[in-house]
Amino acid sequence: MARPTIEDVARIAGVSIATVSRCLHKPDVVTKATRDRVLSAVRDTGYALNTAAQSLRIRRSNTVLVVVPDIGNTFFSEILRGIQQVASDAGITILIADTGGQRLREEGFMRNLLNGRADGALLLAEPQVPWLDLPVANSRGVRPVVVISEAMPGTRTLSVEIDNIGAAELAVNHLLELGHRSIAHLTGPGTNILTAMRREGYRQALRKAGIEPDPAMEIGGDFGVASGVAAFARFRQLDPLPTAIFCANDESAMGFISAANAAGLKVPQDVSVMGFDDIHFAQVFLPPLSTVHQPRSDMGAEAMRLLLSVWAEEEPQPVVLPATVVLRESTARAPFRPA
Amino acid sequence: MARPTIEDVARIAGVSIATVSRCLHKPDVVTKATRDRVLSAVRDTGYALNTAAQSLRIRRSNTVLVVVPDIGNTFFSEILRGIQQVASDAGITILIADTGGQRLREEGFMRNLLNGRADGALLLAEPQVPWLDLPVANSRGVRPVVVISEAMPGTRTLSVEIDNIGAAELAVNHLLELGHRSIAHLTGPGTNILTAMRREGYRQALRKAGIEPDPAMEIGGDFGVASGVAAFARFRQLDPLPTAIFCANDESAMGFISAANAAGLKVPQDVSVMGFDDIHFAQVFLPPLSTVHQPRSDMGAEAMRLLLSVWAEEEPQPVVLPATVVLRESTARAPFRPA
DNA sequence: TTGTATGCGTTATCAG
DNA sequence: CTGATAACGCATACAA
Secondary structure (H helix, E strand, C coil): CCCCCCCHHHHHHHHHHHHHHHHHHHHHCCHHHHHHHHHHHHHHHCCCCCCCHHHHHHHHEEEEEEECCCCCCCCCCCCHHHHHHHHHHHHEEEEEEEECCCCCHHHHHHHHHHHHCEEEEECCCCCCCCCCCCCCCCCCCCCEEEEEECCCCCCCCCCEECHHHHHHHHHHHHHHCCCCCHHHHHHECCCHHHHHHHHHHHHHHHHHHHCCCHHHHHCCCCHHHHHHHHHHHHHCCCCCCCCCEEEECCHHHHHHHHHHHHCCCCCCCCCEEEECCCCCCCCCCCCCCCCCCCCCHHHHHHHHHHHHHHCCCCCCEEEEEECEEEEECCCCCCCCCCC | CCCCCHHHHHHHCCCCHHHHHHHHHCCCCHHHHHHHHHHHHHHCCCCCCCCCHHHHHHCCCCCCEEEEECCHHHHHHHHHHHHHHHHEEECCCCECCCCCCCCHHHHHHHHHHHHCCCCEEEECCCCCHHHCCCCCCCEEEEEEEEEEECCCCCCCCCCEECCCHHHHHHHHHHHEEEEEEEEEECCCCCCCHHHHHHHHHHHHHHHHCCCCCCCCCECCCCCCHHHHHHHHHHCCCEEEECCCCECCCCHHHHHHHHHHHHHHCCCCCEEEEEEEEEHEEEEEEECCCCEECCCHHHHHHHHHHHHHHCCCCCCCCCCEECCEECCCCCCCCCCCCCC
């Protein structure tokens, strides 16, 4: 037997389908007596609203598309939690799309906005395809896009992020306060906006401390564990050897430490390592990683709120959340070294 | 202006909407001439099929619901990748639902099957609510459910898993081969089926080696990092101190090692630690973790294939995939200890 | 307060 | 090969 429809419920309750629909959506406009009959009919039949029919009728899916570059990356999951929280409170369903970093996939997922599967999108990464050509403004009926964490500066995109430059400065300042004067930097991938901003923060902190940034101290990475391992090989050839390194994210920092350890260099005794992100494993890692904490859950929640706000015809502004340095055991005072 | 509909396309191409629909779904049944006109009209208008209308009409959403207990747990993400792969090749959209382990949420998500948002579900954890009361069989029009990794034995559920008992035996055998005779076990949460099976494998391996399993050596955990830390406190009180421990998963193993290290116990010199799962961080961890590798991506892919198969009116069987022990540096030969 | 009737955008059936 | 048309299940304007 097929799924019960609103009509089945109506027949059993002895009312019209309009009344059933009203019972479900504006219960207060219907008599308590009929409401009870209808609701019990709903229970009896096990009726569940057909969302396809509803979406078609109300021209809305009550769904938000969340585009993630790599769902396997633990960094994103806590953002998702924040989104999930706010969304489910608002009765919104989340459609998660994992692009695996591939443009083609992202392009495909973009169609979910066009074909009505979703009413808006949350991008957890720098857009690879021109989502922004979509009408992003809040004109009625438009499907807004909010970029989390990696908004391009200068675009008029709605976004939620931290002050990456400032946060990187904070991190490097911590190293400076520990007495380090020779601080290397392991960067993210070349094209990434976060790479640029965190590197800028690194340089600014150095300059403010009266140290001229040395390009040779900036080692190219790609946020991956392996790139951290590779970076150590280049790091150890630096002469003199820096006493600390600021890594653009935690995973690469772990790779770096792992390689350092294999090579007999102790962290933090021989070299202090600072990460960025404060992913879940940062605190379990050996040594527990000093890093920059991003309020990921809040970022997700805030982004979802932005979307709700746009849907409500308001005109929300981009938001910048605070990031904090969390000190653990991968950083220590600089060893004394004769100049 | 509103989204173009099939009607707009038809008008511009100078054909009927039926023809437009045919061009999109069975292009070969239409003249090349008209097809070209239609397709170019599609391009011109930027037409995208309204999935709500389509779903309503064909009574199918071409969507699979994937229920995850915790999307932040890196264990699940690779399974998702496998699912994604097969699904997108088949033109299926994935709807990911994160229950956070809460029954209530899971119950809510189950509705996606009832309200037609999804045509079937993949459960990445032991079902908390009676999904299985849903018609799981492959009778026409039914919405099948496939359980990945944590199928309850005895139920007639479609499932994809590894031989957990056998895999745990493999792991413990490795420890035995290294000369360990006193091997502890850090279990998973009490109610979990995986906990039971891995513990059983642990016991069987011991028995086959002529060692009677000692309940005191089985420390209760919950798969979390913190429970690994807590377990170490109980472990160190064991007398004599075991020379090895088999943990029911990698995260708890990491917590254990982390605590051991903090207490001055070296891994693997003082105690060998074996994990289970081979999560992403297992190889970066210090020391790199010896563990049991689960073919997660394959498991996801296989599960999705099972679903496609049911939809195709076939009668697929549950599948069991092979797991392998991967040896890294958290395990070593047992130290000599006078009996 | 409740019922009737219309249309949301598609697909599929049936004629032409 | 193509066109007209009837559902699909629901929400709502309008009548009662």
